[in-house]
Amino acid sequence: MPVTTQPLAEAKRRAALDHVLTAARRYVIENGIDATMDQLAEASGVSRRTLFRLFGTREKLIAHAFQAAMTHYLQSLPTFRGDVDRWLRTTCAAAHRMNAAIGPGYWELSARADLPSELAALQVSTRHDWQHRIAAISAILWQEHGHAGDPPGTLLTTVGAHLSSHFTAAVITDAGRDWQTASALAYTAISGTLRTQASAADGPSP
Structure with a gap:
């Protein structure tokens, strides 16, 4: 051939x-x-x-x-391969390592409300792609924790907020720490919310 x-x-x-x-x-x-x-x-x-x-x-x-x-960013996030806790840890690390390299230009692009039309369209499409990935990550966490259906909104919000580049920026610029700290905090927040929401969905023990 x-x-x-x-x-x-x-x-x-x-x-x-x-x-x-x-x-x-x-x-x-x-x-x-x-x-x-x-x-x-x-x-x-x-x-x-x-x-x-x-x-x-x-x-x-x-x-x-x-x-x-x-x-490239979305393609670089790890694929789930069966160990959900390890996958969550590596996802948090990958996201915050890349977020730290994005820098203030991206943070400005994602937050400004006065962008020209081409950049405003990019902002909308980037936000849509990111929300789609957050929904997929949350769904895997929810399903692997033994629950069918859509993940609860609180879990979606926690995953989205704690993997966001704005969270990385706050940890680095406001708290004076590094992306590894942001990754650890994100893992703790997401796994804690997952356990809380799963327990609420399971209901009280008989």
């Missing part, structure tokens, strides 16, 4: 595009989403004209950069 290979020119174009997206994302993460096209061009090592040719607008460039990062 013949092996299909990517043409060299296309491979080079893809590598160059990935470089631009990575450089732009890093600059925005460190400096905020009001970065100019000139600044993004300098950070990525290409001309301003090239960036406009590739993406059309500054907002589309930033949106493409962060959409790629979100896809």
